[in-house]
Amino acid sequence: MEIAKGVHRIGPTRKGWKLGGYAQCYLIDDESGGLVLVDAGYEHDGHRILEYLWRIGRTPADITDLALTHAHRSHLGAVAALKRLNPRMTIHAHAWEADIVAGHRMAQPMPFRPLRPLTIYPMRIGSLINYDAHRGCPVDALLHDVDGQRIGPLEVIQTQGHTPGSVSFLWRERGVLAVGDAVATWPKLDAGWPGFNLDEARYQRSLQKIVSLEPKIVLTGHGLPVTENTTQKLESLLKGPYWPARS
Known part of the structure; x- marks a missing residue:
């Protein structure tokens, strides 16, 4: 569904909800002709x-870029x-x-602690045993440790910590920020999921x-976007523990 002008939320599927905790991706349309897809679900x-x-009257050929927040x-x-x-679509991901x-x-398996929320334990176990592993695909364009790289209308913002290569994508003109797993709204609004940040x-x-x-607007990887x-x-x-930041 279109949650704001030029910003479409896709998902979650029933299986994606069960396996990935309300996982979804986002389609960005700045009316330049091409589309940017942020993340790609399961x-x-x-x-x-x-x-x-x-x-919406488009095809995969309209997606010029696929930008990954993390792997x-x-x-x-x-x-x-x-x-x-x-094949002409450019896949973008952090070099790491x-x-x-x-x-x-x-990807590095996530630890089993803390014990809550219990609803995400299937994902902890899945990451440990590499369940439902994805089919590999080479990355076309590497993102590096600098802000301001461009993917269509989006600026790359370095937001590592959840993983060493986590990034966010800012559509500055419209105040839209896709944050991957840096913020979650499922099962509740939270600073990611407890225990899922590697650093x-x-x-x-x-x-x-x-x-x-x-x-x-904040486009979250898991749960409904934050729009109000x-x-x-x-x-x-x-x-609490997120202020001030530890050095």
């Missing part, structure tokens, strides 16, 4: 992406299928995670950076 979510494209299964599963349908996207290396200190600094950008009272909701995440 492998079976490719069907939902295709259905949505056809429903976890719930975000890159359909990349290979979409690339086969449109390109070999994961290509299928040459597993907690770095993540805390990234979260403060996200808040400082003052986005109007966004500044207030983001600032609420800085309380």
